Amino acid sequence: MAAMHPVRRTVFYVSDGTGLTAEALGHSLLTQFEGVQFTQIRTPFIDSEEKARAVVERINATGESDGLRPILITTLIDHSLAAVVHEADAFCLSFFESFLAPLEAELGQKSSHTIGRSHGSADSLNYQRRIEAINFTLAHDDGVSEHELEKSDIVLVGVSRCGKTPTSLYLAMQFGLKVANFPLIPEDFERRKLPGSLERHRAKLFGLTIQPERLAVIREERRPGSRYAALSNCRYEIAEAERMMSREGIRWLDSSTKSIEEISTTILQELRLG
Amino acid sequence: MAAMHPVRRTVFYVSDGTGLTAEALGHSLLTQFEGVQFTQIRTPFIDSEEKARAVVERINATGESDGLRPILITTLIDHSLAAVVHEADAFCLSFFESFLAPLEAELGQKSSHTIGRSHGSADSLNYQRRIEAINFTLAHDDGVSEHELEKSDIVLVGVSRCGKTPTSLYLAMQFGLKVANFPLIPEDFERRKLPGSLERHRAKLFGLTIQPERLAVIREERRPGSRYAALSNCRYEIAEAERMMSREGIRWLDSSTKSIEEISTTILQELRLG
Numbered sequence: 001m002a003a004m005h006p007v008r009r010t011v012f013y014v015s016d017g018t019g020l021t022a023e024a025l026g027h028s029l030l031t032q033f034e035g036v037q038f039t040q041i042r043t044p045f046i047d048s049e050e051k052a053r054a055v056v057e058r059i060n061a062t063g064e065s066d067g068l069r070p071i072l073i074t075t076l077i078d079h080s081l082a083a084v085v086h087e088a089d090a091f092c093l094s095f096f097e098s099f100l101a102p103l104e105a106e107l108g109q110k111s112s113h114t115i116g117r118s119h120g121s122a123d124s125l126n127y128q129r130r131i132e133a134i135n136f137t138l139a140h141d142d143g144v145s146e147h148e149l150e151k152s153d154i155v156l157v158g159v160s161r162c163g164k165t166p167t168s169l170y171l172a173m174q175f176g177l178k179v180a181n182f183p184l185i186p187e188d189f190e191r192r193k194l195p196g197s198l199e200r201h202r203a204k205l206f207g208l209t210i211q212p213e214r215l216a217v218i219r220e221e222r223r224p225g226s227r228y229a230a231l232s233n234c235r236y237e238i239a240e241a242e243r244m245m246s247r248e249g250i251r252w253l254d255s256s257t258k259s260i261e262e263i264s265t266t267i268l269q270e271l272r273l274g
Numbered sequence: 275m276a277a278m279h280p281v282r283r284t285v286f287y288v289s290d291g292t293g294l295t296a297e298a299l300g301h302s303l304l305t306q307f308e309g310v311q312f313t314q315i316r317t318p319f320i321d322s323e324e325k326a327r328a329v330v331e332r333i334n335a336t337g338e339s340d341g342l343r344p345i346l347i348t349t350l351i352d353h354s355l356a357a358v359v360h361e362a363d364a365f366c367l368s369f370f371e372s373f374l375a376p377l378e379a380e381l382g383q384k385s386s387h388t389i390g391r392s393h394g395s396a397d398s399l400n401y402q403r404r405i406e407a408i409n410f411t412l413a414h415d416d417g418v419s420e421h422e423l424e425k426s427d428i429v430l431v432g433v434s435r436c437g438k439t440p441t442s443l444y445l446a447m448q449f450g451l452k453v454a455n456f457p458l459i460p461e462d463f464e465r466r467k468l469p470g471s472l473e474r475h476r477a478k479l480f481g482l483t484i485q486p487e488r489l490a491v492i493r494e495e496r497r498p499g500s501r502y503a504a505l506s507n508c509r510y511e512i513a514e515a516e517r518m519m520s521r522e523g524i525r526w527l528d529s530s531t532k533s534i535e536e537i538s539t540t541i542l543q544e545l546r547l548g
Binding site for chain 2: 127262
Protein backbone atom coordinates (compact mmCIF):
# COMPACT_ATOMS: atom_id res chain seq x y z
CA MET A 1 0.00 0.00 0.00
CA ALA A 2 2.87 2.34 0.75
CA ALA A 3 4.01 1.90 -2.84
CA MET A 4 0.61 2.92 -4.19
CA HIS A 5 0.14 5.93 -1.93
CA PRO A 6 3.55 7.15 -0.91
CA VAL A 7 3.43 8.88 2.44
CA ARG A 8 4.27 12.58 2.35
CA ARG A 9 5.99 14.22 5.28
CA THR A 10 7.30 17.73 5.75
CA VAL A 11 10.71 18.12 7.35
CA PHE A 12 11.91 21.37 8.92
CA TYR A 13 15.59 22.02 9.52
CA VAL A 14 15.69 24.58 12.31
CA SER A 15 19.01 26.19 13.08
CA ASP A 16 20.41 29.33 14.66
CA GLY A 17 23.02 29.35 11.88
CA THR A 18 22.78 28.46 8.22
CA GLY A 19 21.11 25.13 8.87
CA LEU A 20 23.41 23.50 6.32
CA THR A 21 24.70 20.95 8.81
CA ALA A 22 21.18 20.08 9.95
CA GLU A 23 20.19 19.68 6.33
CA ALA A 24 23.15 17.46 5.44
CA LEU A 25 22.42 15.35 8.48
CA GLY A 26 18.75 15.12 7.67
CA HIS A 27 19.41 14.34 4.04
CA SER A 28 21.51 11.33 4.98
CA LEU A 29 18.76 10.07 7.28
CA LEU A 30 15.86 10.66 4.89
CA THR A 31 17.51 8.91 1.94
CA GLN A 32 17.17 5.74 4.00
CA PHE A 33 13.37 5.84 3.65
CA GLU A 34 12.40 5.12 0.08
CA GLY A 35 8.69 4.82 0.70
CA VAL A 36 8.26 8.38 1.94
CA GLN A 37 8.18 11.61 -0.05
CA PHE A 38 9.71 14.39 1.95
CA THR A 39 9.20 18.12 1.54
CA GLN A 40 12.25 19.70 3.11
CA ILE A 41 12.28 23.25 4.46
CA ARG A 42 15.39 24.90 5.87
CA THR A 43 14.72 27.71 8.34
CA PRO A 44 18.07 29.36 9.07
CA PHE A 45 19.11 32.08 11.52
CA ILE A 46 16.51 31.29 14.20
CA ASP A 47 18.41 33.27 16.80
CA SER A 48 15.71 35.11 18.74
CA GLU A 49 12.62 34.09 20.68
CA GLU A 50 10.47 35.99 18.20
CA LYS A 51 11.85 34.03 15.26
CA ALA A 52 11.54 30.79 17.23
CA ARG A 53 7.86 31.50 17.90
CA ALA A 54 7.27 32.32 14.23
CA VAL A 55 8.82 28.98 13.22
CA VAL A 56 6.63 27.13 15.70
CA GLU A 57 3.55 28.74 14.15
CA ARG A 58 4.71 27.79 10.68
CA ILE A 59 5.40 24.20 11.76
CA ASN A 60 2.01 23.85 13.42
CA ALA A 61 0.20 25.32 10.42
CA THR A 62 2.04 22.89 8.14
CA GLY A 63 1.11 19.99 10.38
CA GLU A 64 -2.53 20.97 10.19
CA SER A 65 -2.56 21.22 6.41
CA ASP A 66 -0.49 18.02 6.01
CA GLY A 67 -2.69 16.10 8.43
CA LEU A 68 0.51 14.59 9.85
CA ARG A 69 2.87 16.23 12.28
CA PRO A 70 6.06 17.58 10.68
CA ILE A 71 9.51 16.24 11.44
CA LEU A 72 11.96 18.70 13.00
CA ILE A 73 15.68 18.30 12.79
CA THR A 74 17.21 20.99 14.95
CA THR A 75 20.68 22.29 15.64
CA LEU A 76 19.76 24.96 18.17
CA ILE A 77 22.47 25.49 20.70
CA ASP A 78 20.62 27.95 22.95
CA HIS A 79 18.51 26.18 25.57
CA SER A 80 15.71 28.72 25.71
CA LEU A 81 15.32 28.88 21.91
CA ALA A 82 15.36 25.08 21.76
CA ALA A 83 12.66 25.01 24.46
CA VAL A 84 10.44 27.32 22.41
CA VAL A 85 10.86 25.26 19.22
CA HIS A 86 10.20 22.01 21.05
CA GLU A 87 6.73 23.30 21.90
CA ALA A 88 5.79 22.74 18.25
CA ASP A 89 3.47 19.85 17.57
CA ALA A 90 6.11 17.87 15.71
CA PHE A 91 8.43 14.90 15.89
CA CYS A 92 11.75 16.37 16.91
CA LEU A 93 15.30 15.10 16.49
CA SER A 94 17.52 17.48 18.38
CA PHE A 95 21.12 17.15 17.43
CA PHE A 96 22.76 19.07 20.25
CA GLU A 97 20.45 17.66 22.87
CA SER A 98 21.37 14.12 21.85
CA PHE A 99 25.11 14.56 21.59
CA LEU A 100 26.23 17.50 23.68
CA ALA A 101 25.44 16.06 27.12
CA PRO A 102 27.34 12.79 26.57
CA LEU A 103 30.23 14.74 25.05
CA GLU A 104 30.32 17.08 28.05
CA ALA A 105 30.52 14.06 30.31
CA GLU A 106 33.33 12.49 28.26
CA LEU A 107 35.35 15.71 28.10
CA GLY A 108 34.68 16.66 31.71
CA GLN A 109 33.73 20.19 30.55
CA LYS A 110 30.60 22.19 30.08
CA SER A 111 30.02 23.35 26.52
CA SER A 112 29.89 27.07 25.88
CA HIS A 113 26.46 26.95 24.21
CA THR A 114 27.44 29.74 21.88
CA ILE A 115 25.46 30.44 18.74
CA GLY A 116 26.98 30.58 15.31
CA ARG A 117 30.38 29.07 15.87
CA SER A 118 30.23 26.67 13.00
CA HIS A 119 30.25 28.95 9.98
CA GLY A 120 30.82 32.16 11.89
CA SER A 121 33.19 35.02 11.39
CA ALA A 122 35.37 33.56 14.15
CA ASP A 123 36.51 31.40 11.27
CA SER A 124 37.75 34.40 9.34
CA LEU A 125 41.28 33.15 8.79
CA ASN A 126 39.79 30.05 7.33
CA TYR A 127 37.54 32.30 5.23
CA GLN A 128 40.51 34.22 3.83
CA ARG A 129 42.27 30.97 3.04
CA ARG A 130 39.25 29.68 1.17
CA ILE A 131 38.83 32.89 -0.84
CA GLU A 132 42.51 32.86 -1.75
CA ALA A 133 42.29 29.23 -2.77
CA ILE A 134 39.23 29.91 -4.94
CA ASN A 135 40.97 32.84 -6.61
CA PHE A 136 44.11 30.78 -7.19
CA THR A 137 42.09 27.93 -8.64
CA LEU A 138 40.10 30.23 -10.93
CA ALA A 139 43.30 31.81 -12.18
CA HIS A 140 44.89 28.41 -12.92
CA ASP A 141 42.05 26.56 -14.49
CA ASP A 142 43.85 25.94 -17.75
CA GLY A 143 47.52 25.28 -17.33
CA VAL A 144 50.10 26.84 -15.07
CA SER A 145 53.65 28.11 -15.07
CA GLU A 146 56.44 26.40 -13.18
CA HIS A 147 56.39 29.13 -10.55
CA GLU A 148 52.72 28.55 -9.94
CA LEU A 149 52.91 24.77 -9.95
CA GLU A 150 55.20 25.33 -6.99
CA LYS A 151 52.46 27.15 -5.12
CA SER A 152 49.72 24.59 -5.85
CA ASP A 153 48.62 22.04 -3.28
CA ILE A 154 47.17 19.77 -5.96
CA VAL A 155 47.49 19.62 -9.75
CA LEU A 156 44.66 17.87 -11.57
CA VAL A 157 45.45 16.40 -14.96
CA GLY A 158 43.14 14.95 -17.59
CA VAL A 159 41.65 15.58 -21.02
CA SER A 160 39.63 18.72 -21.66
CA ARG A 161 36.14 18.69 -20.00
CA CYS A 162 36.71 15.57 -17.89
CA GLY A 163 35.58 17.27 -14.67
CA LYS A 164 38.72 19.06 -13.47
CA THR A 165 37.10 22.49 -13.04
CA PRO A 166 34.23 21.63 -10.67
CA THR A 167 36.48 19.29 -8.69
CA SER A 168 39.20 21.92 -8.28
CA LEU A 169 36.67 24.56 -7.21
CA TYR A 170 35.14 22.23 -4.66
CA LEU A 171 38.56 21.40 -3.19
CA ALA A 172 39.35 25.12 -2.96
CA MET A 173 36.00 26.10 -1.48
CA GLN A 174 35.62 23.24 0.99
CA PHE A 175 39.21 22.68 2.07
CA GLY A 176 41.02 25.90 1.17
CA LEU A 177 43.39 24.02 -1.14
CA LYS A 178 45.11 25.70 -4.08
CA VAL A 179 44.34 23.51 -7.05
CA ALA A 180 45.75 23.97 -10.53
CA ASN A 181 44.36 22.22 -13.59
CA PHE A 182 46.60 20.90 -16.31
CA PRO A 183 44.84 19.67 -19.44
CA LEU A 184 46.37 16.73 -21.30
CA ILE A 185 46.17 17.47 -25.02
CA PRO A 186 46.78 15.42 -28.18
CA GLU A 187 50.33 16.86 -28.48
CA ASP A 188 51.18 15.29 -25.11
CA PHE A 189 49.97 11.90 -26.33
CA GLU A 190 52.02 12.15 -29.52
CA ARG A 191 55.15 12.96 -27.52
CA ARG A 192 54.27 10.00 -25.27
CA LYS A 193 55.40 11.80 -22.18
CA LEU A 194 54.13 14.01 -19.42
CA PRO A 195 54.50 17.75 -20.05
CA GLY A 196 57.98 18.55 -18.73
CA SER A 197 56.91 21.07 -16.12
CA LEU A 198 54.82 18.44 -14.32
CA GLU A 199 57.79 16.11 -13.76
CA ARG A 200 58.98 17.79 -10.59
CA HIS A 201 55.51 17.84 -9.03
CA ARG A 202 54.53 14.21 -9.26
CA ALA A 203 53.51 14.05 -5.61
CA LYS A 204 50.80 16.66 -6.27
CA LEU A 205 49.41 15.13 -9.45
CA PHE A 206 46.06 13.46 -9.61
CA GLY A 207 44.32 12.36 -12.80
CA LEU A 208 40.66 12.46 -13.73
CA THR A 209 39.11 10.45 -16.47
CA ILE A 210 35.57 10.05 -17.77
CA GLN A 211 33.52 7.70 -19.89
CA PRO A 212 33.96 8.58 -23.60
CA GLU A 213 30.20 8.61 -24.26
CA ARG A 214 29.67 11.14 -21.53
CA LEU A 215 32.63 13.26 -22.60
CA ALA A 216 31.26 13.36 -26.16
CA VAL A 217 27.92 14.69 -24.89
CA ILE A 218 29.62 17.38 -22.79
CA ARG A 219 31.93 18.46 -25.61
CA GLU A 220 29.11 18.40 -28.16
CA GLU A 221 27.31 21.08 -26.15
CA ARG A 222 30.40 23.26 -26.32
CA ARG A 223 31.39 22.71 -29.94
CA PRO A 224 28.61 20.96 -31.84
CA GLY A 225 29.71 18.76 -34.73
CA SER A 226 33.42 19.28 -34.07
CA ARG A 227 36.19 16.71 -34.29
CA TYR A 228 36.91 17.68 -30.66
CA ALA A 229 33.47 16.38 -29.63
CA ALA A 230 33.37 13.29 -31.87
CA LEU A 231 32.98 10.05 -29.94
CA SER A 232 35.91 8.46 -31.78
CA ASN A 233 38.16 11.34 -30.77
CA CYS A 234 36.93 11.25 -27.17
CA ARG A 235 37.69 7.52 -27.09
CA TYR A 236 41.18 8.12 -28.47
CA GLU A 237 42.02 10.95 -26.05
CA ILE A 238 40.75 9.09 -23.01
CA ALA A 239 42.55 5.86 -23.90
CA GLU A 240 45.78 7.80 -24.44
CA ALA A 241 45.39 9.81 -21.25
CA GLU A 242 44.72 6.69 -19.20
CA ARG A 243 47.70 4.96 -20.80
CA MET A 244 49.94 7.91 -20.00
CA MET A 245 48.74 8.16 -16.39
CA SER A 246 49.25 4.43 -15.84
CA ARG A 247 52.71 4.52 -17.42
CA GLU A 248 53.73 7.53 -15.36
CA GLY A 249 52.34 6.15 -12.13
CA ILE A 250 49.83 8.95 -11.65
CA ARG A 251 46.86 8.02 -9.50
CA TRP A 252 43.57 8.65 -11.24
CA LEU A 253 39.88 7.92 -11.09
CA ASP A 254 36.84 7.99 -13.33
CA SER A 255 34.62 10.95 -12.49
CA SER A 256 31.61 9.58 -14.42
CA THR A 257 29.86 7.79 -11.60
CA LYS A 258 30.97 9.79 -8.58
CA SER A 259 29.80 12.98 -6.93
CA ILE A 260 32.09 15.99 -6.61
CA GLU A 261 32.33 15.22 -2.88
CA GLU A 262 33.35 11.61 -3.49
CA ILE A 263 35.94 12.56 -6.10
CA SER A 264 37.41 15.24 -3.85
CA THR A 265 37.53 13.01 -0.80
CA THR A 266 39.25 10.28 -2.81
CA ILE A 267 41.85 12.74 -4.08
CA LEU A 268 42.63 13.96 -0.55
CA GLN A 269 42.92 10.38 0.63
CA GLU A 270 45.20 9.29 -2.24
CA LEU A 271 47.45 12.34 -1.93
CA ARG A 272 47.37 12.00 1.87
CA LEU A 273 46.05 15.53 2.31
CA GLY A 274 42.87 14.44 4.14
CA MET B 275 44.00 24.45 35.26
CA ALA B 276 42.40 23.61 31.94
CA ALA B 277 43.55 26.98 30.66
CA MET B 278 47.16 26.26 31.57
CA HIS B 279 47.25 22.74 30.17
CA PRO B 280 44.63 22.49 27.46
CA VAL B 281 43.38 18.95 27.11
CA ARG B 282 44.14 17.32 23.77
CA ARG B 283 41.77 14.80 22.28
CA THR B 284 41.77 13.02 18.95
CA VAL B 285 38.49 12.79 17.07
CA PHE B 286 37.85 10.27 14.29
CA TYR B 287 35.05 10.76 11.79
CA VAL B 288 34.25 7.29 10.52
CA SER B 289 31.93 7.01 7.54
CA ASP B 290 31.11 4.60 4.73
CA GLY B 291 30.84 7.63 2.44
CA THR B 292 32.86 10.82 2.28
CA GLY B 293 32.52 11.53 5.99
CA LEU B 294 31.75 15.16 5.21
CA THR B 295 28.44 15.09 7.06
CA ALA B 296 30.05 13.43 10.07
CA GLU B 297 32.74 16.08 10.02
CA ALA B 298 30.26 18.97 9.77
CA LEU B 299 28.37 17.48 12.68
CA GLY B 300 31.45 17.00 14.75
CA HIS B 301 32.78 20.44 13.94
CA SER B 302 29.62 22.11 15.23
CA LEU B 303 29.84 20.07 18.42
CA LEU B 304 33.55 20.54 19.06
CA THR B 305 33.48 24.33 18.64
CA GLN B 306 31.38 24.32 21.82
CA PHE B 307 34.39 23.19 23.89
CA GLU B 308 36.93 25.95 24.04
CA GLY B 309 39.14 24.33 26.64
CA VAL B 310 40.01 21.32 24.51
CA GLN B 311 42.37 21.07 21.57
CA PHE B 312 41.06 18.58 19.06
CA THR B 313 42.98 16.71 16.40
CA GLN B 314 40.40 15.73 13.83
CA ILE B 315 40.85 12.80 11.44
CA ARG B 316 38.35 11.94 8.73
CA THR B 317 38.39 8.30 7.63
CA PRO B 318 36.10 8.03 4.59
CA PHE B 319 34.88 5.07 2.55
CA ILE B 320 34.91 2.52 5.40
CA ASP B 321 32.71 0.13 3.46
CA SER B 322 34.19 -3.31 4.18
CA GLU B 323 34.96 -5.33 7.29
CA GLU B 324 38.65 -5.21 6.43
CA LYS B 325 38.66 -1.40 6.34
CA ALA B 326 36.59 -1.27 9.53
CA ARG B 327 39.14 -3.47 11.32
CA ALA B 328 42.00 -1.30 10.06
CA VAL B 329 40.27 1.80 11.43
CA VAL B 330 39.76 0.12 14.81
CA GLU B 331 43.48 -0.64 14.97
CA ARG B 332 44.33 2.94 14.09
CA ILE B 333 41.92 4.29 16.71
CA ASN B 334 43.28 2.00 19.40
CA ALA B 335 46.89 2.87 18.54
CA THR B 336 46.01 6.58 18.71
CA GLY B 337 44.35 6.07 22.08
CA GLU B 338 47.49 4.42 23.41
CA SER B 339 49.79 7.17 22.23
CA ASP B 340 47.39 9.92 23.37
CA GLY B 341 46.90 8.34 26.78
CA LEU B 342 43.18 9.18 26.42
CA ARG B 343 40.61 7.28 24.43
CA PRO B 344 39.72 8.90 21.09
CA ILE B 345 36.29 10.26 20.29
CA LEU B 346 34.47 8.61 17.40
CA ILE B 347 31.74 10.30 15.45
CA THR B 348 30.33 7.73 13.07
CA THR B 349 27.86 7.73 10.21
CA LEU B 350 27.99 4.03 9.39
CA ILE B 351 24.72 2.77 8.07
CA ASP B 352 25.62 -0.92 7.87
CA HIS B 353 24.99 -2.71 11.17
CA SER B 354 27.86 -5.19 10.90
CA LEU B 355 30.42 -2.49 10.02
CA ALA B 356 29.13 -0.32 12.85
CA ALA B 357 29.48 -3.29 15.21
CA VAL B 358 33.13 -3.76 14.21
CA VAL B 359 33.96 -0.07 14.68
CA HIS B 360 32.20 0.05 18.04
CA GLU B 361 34.70 -2.51 19.32
CA ALA B 362 37.33 0.24 19.33
CA ASP B 363 38.38 1.50 22.73
CA ALA B 364 36.83 4.92 22.18
CA PHE B 365 33.98 7.20 23.14
CA CYS B 366 31.49 6.80 20.32
CA LEU B 367 28.69 9.05 19.09
CA SER B 368 26.83 7.10 16.46
CA PHE B 369 24.65 9.28 14.31
CA PHE B 370 22.48 6.66 12.63
CA GLU B 371 22.14 4.62 15.81
CA SER B 372 20.85 7.64 17.68
CA PHE B 373 18.45 8.96 15.08
CA LEU B 374 17.40 6.18 12.72
CA ALA B 375 15.44 4.06 15.19
CA PRO B 376 13.23 6.92 16.44
CA LEU B 377 12.70 8.05 12.85
CA GLU B 378 11.71 4.51 11.81
CA ALA B 379 9.15 4.50 14.62
CA GLU B 380 7.77 7.89 13.59
CA LEU B 381 7.53 7.00 9.92
CA GLY B 382 6.25 3.50 10.56
CA GLN B 383 8.85 2.15 8.12
CA LYS B 384 12.11 0.32 8.32
CA SER B 385 15.04 2.19 6.82
CA SER B 386 16.82 0.62 3.89
CA HIS B 387 20.27 0.75 5.55
CA THR B 388 21.92 1.36 2.23
CA ILE B 389 25.45 2.67 2.00
CA GLY B 390 26.40 5.76 0.07
CA ARG B 391 23.06 7.36 -0.60
CA SER B 392 24.00 10.78 0.58
CA HIS B 393 26.57 11.87 -1.99
CA GLY B 394 26.15 8.89 -4.27
CA SER B 395 25.73 8.56 -8.00
CA ALA B 396 22.01 8.01 -7.41
CA ASP B 397 22.10 11.78 -7.20
CA SER B 398 23.39 12.09 -10.75
CA LEU B 399 20.68 14.41 -12.02
CA ASN B 400 21.52 16.69 -9.18
CA TYR B 401 25.20 16.28 -10.16
CA GLN B 402 24.53 17.36 -13.73
CA ARG B 403 22.57 20.33 -12.51
CA ARG B 404 25.41 21.41 -10.24
CA ILE B 405 28.02 21.05 -12.98
CA GLU B 406 25.87 23.07 -15.37
CA ALA B 407 25.34 25.73 -12.72
CA ILE B 408 29.09 25.95 -12.04
CA ASN B 409 29.83 26.26 -15.76
CA PHE B 410 27.16 28.91 -16.19
CA THR B 411 28.47 30.84 -13.21
CA LEU B 412 32.08 30.66 -14.41
CA ALA B 413 31.04 31.89 -17.83
CA HIS B 414 29.12 34.85 -16.36
CA ASP B 415 31.45 36.04 -13.69
CA ASP B 416 31.85 39.49 -15.14
CA GLY B 417 28.71 40.85 -16.70
CA VAL B 418 26.05 39.18 -18.79
CA SER B 419 23.92 39.75 -21.85
CA GLU B 420 20.18 40.23 -21.65
CA HIS B 421 19.63 36.73 -23.02
CA GLU B 422 21.73 35.29 -20.26
CA LEU B 423 20.26 37.39 -17.48
CA GLU B 424 17.05 35.66 -18.48
CA LYS B 425 18.59 32.25 -17.75
CA SER B 426 20.09 33.23 -14.39
CA ASP B 427 18.49 32.25 -11.11
CA ILE B 428 20.32 35.01 -9.24
CA VAL B 429 22.25 38.09 -10.32
CA LEU B 430 24.77 39.41 -7.80
CA VAL B 431 25.66 43.09 -8.04
CA GLY B 432 28.38 45.05 -6.28
CA VAL B 433 31.69 46.79 -6.79
CA SER B 434 34.67 44.88 -8.18
CA ARG B 435 36.20 42.39 -5.66
CA CYS B 436 33.46 42.66 -3.05
CA GLY B 437 32.99 38.88 -2.84
CA LYS B 438 30.63 38.12 -5.72
CA THR B 439 32.76 35.38 -7.28
CA PRO B 440 33.16 33.01 -4.31
CA THR B 441 29.53 33.54 -3.32
CA SER B 442 28.24 32.79 -6.80
CA LEU B 443 30.39 29.66 -7.06
CA TYR B 444 29.18 28.41 -3.70
CA LEU B 445 25.55 28.95 -4.68
CA ALA B 446 26.13 27.05 -7.93
CA MET B 447 28.05 24.22 -6.32
CA GLN B 448 25.88 23.72 -3.25
CA PHE B 449 22.43 24.48 -4.63
CA GLY B 450 22.76 24.07 -8.41
CA LEU B 451 21.73 27.69 -8.98
CA LYS B 452 22.81 29.63 -12.05
CA VAL B 453 24.34 32.81 -10.72
CA ALA B 454 25.53 35.73 -12.83
CA ASN B 455 27.71 38.52 -11.49
CA PHE B 456 27.21 42.11 -12.52
CA PRO B 457 29.90 44.53 -11.37
CA LEU B 458 28.83 48.07 -10.51
CA ILE B 459 31.43 50.45 -11.94
CA PRO B 460 32.12 54.20 -11.57
CA GLU B 461 30.23 54.90 -14.84
CA ASP B 462 27.09 53.48 -13.25
CA PHE B 463 27.47 55.79 -10.26
CA GLU B 464 27.92 58.83 -12.48
CA ARG B 465 24.79 57.97 -14.41
CA ARG B 466 23.05 57.55 -11.04
CA LYS B 467 21.04 54.62 -12.26
CA LEU B 468 21.15 50.87 -12.47
CA PRO B 469 22.56 49.47 -15.73
CA GLY B 470 19.52 49.26 -18.02
CA SER B 471 19.66 45.52 -18.65
CA LEU B 472 19.20 44.82 -14.92
CA GLU B 473 15.89 46.71 -14.73
CA ARG B 474 13.75 43.80 -15.88
CA HIS B 475 15.38 41.35 -13.47
CA ARG B 476 14.92 43.13 -10.17
CA ALA B 477 13.47 40.06 -8.47
CA LYS B 478 16.75 38.20 -9.07
CA LEU B 479 19.09 40.96 -7.93
CA PHE B 480 21.04 40.81 -4.73
CA GLY B 481 23.78 43.21 -3.71
CA LEU B 482 27.03 42.55 -1.89
CA THR B 483 29.06 45.20 -0.18
CA ILE B 484 32.25 45.13 1.87
CA GLN B 485 34.15 47.30 4.32
CA PRO B 486 36.30 49.82 2.40
CA GLU B 487 39.45 48.97 4.40
CA ARG B 488 39.12 45.33 3.51
CA LEU B 489 38.36 46.06 -0.13
CA ALA B 490 41.48 48.24 -0.36
CA VAL B 491 43.64 45.37 0.92
CA ILE B 492 42.11 42.92 -1.56
CA ARG B 493 42.49 45.31 -4.50
CA GLU B 494 46.01 46.30 -3.48
CA GLU B 495 47.09 42.68 -3.93
CA ARG B 496 45.73 42.74 -7.46
CA ARG B 497 46.93 46.16 -8.59
CA PRO B 498 49.44 47.56 -6.12
CA GLY B 499 49.56 51.34 -5.86
CA SER B 500 46.64 51.88 -8.25
CA ARG B 501 43.87 54.41 -7.95
CA TYR B 502 41.55 51.36 -8.18
CA ALA B 503 42.98 50.07 -4.89
CA ALA B 504 43.28 53.40 -3.04
CA LEU B 505 41.28 53.52 0.17
CA SER B 506 39.67 56.83 -0.81
CA ASN B 507 38.45 55.32 -4.09
CA CYS B 508 37.21 52.17 -2.35
CA ARG B 509 35.29 54.38 0.10
CA TYR B 510 33.79 56.35 -2.79
CA GLU B 511 32.75 53.29 -4.81
CA ILE B 512 31.22 51.51 -1.84
CA ALA B 513 29.29 54.56 -0.66
CA GLU B 514 27.95 55.08 -4.19
CA ALA B 515 27.09 51.42 -4.65
CA GLU B 516 25.25 51.29 -1.33
CA ARG B 517 23.40 54.48 -2.16
CA MET B 518 22.36 53.10 -5.52
CA MET B 519 21.18 49.79 -4.05
CA SER B 520 19.18 51.55 -1.36
CA ARG B 521 17.64 53.93 -3.90
CA GLU B 522 16.74 51.09 -6.25
CA GLY B 523 15.36 48.90 -3.49
CA ILE B 524 17.90 46.13 -4.03
CA ARG B 525 18.45 43.94 -0.98
CA TRP B 526 22.10 43.75 -0.03
CA LEU B 527 24.44 42.70 2.75
CA ASP B 528 27.98 43.32 3.88
CA SER B 529 30.17 40.29 3.14
CA SER B 530 32.98 41.43 5.43
CA THR B 531 31.99 39.61 8.58
CA LYS B 532 30.14 36.63 7.22
CA SER B 533 31.14 33.25 5.89
CA ILE B 534 30.36 32.18 2.33
CA GLU B 535 27.72 29.84 3.77
CA GLU B 536 26.06 32.62 5.77
CA ILE B 537 26.04 35.01 2.83
CA SER B 538 24.60 32.37 0.51
CA THR B 539 21.94 31.29 2.98
CA THR B 540 20.89 34.90 3.51
CA ILE B 541 20.60 35.46 -0.24
CA LEU B 542 18.40 32.39 -0.68
CA GLN B 543 16.25 33.52 2.20
CA GLU B 544 15.87 37.09 0.93
CA LEU B 545 15.13 36.00 -2.64
CA ARG B 546 12.85 33.25 -1.30
CA LEU B 547 14.79 30.55 -3.12
CA GLY B 548 15.69 28.66 0.07
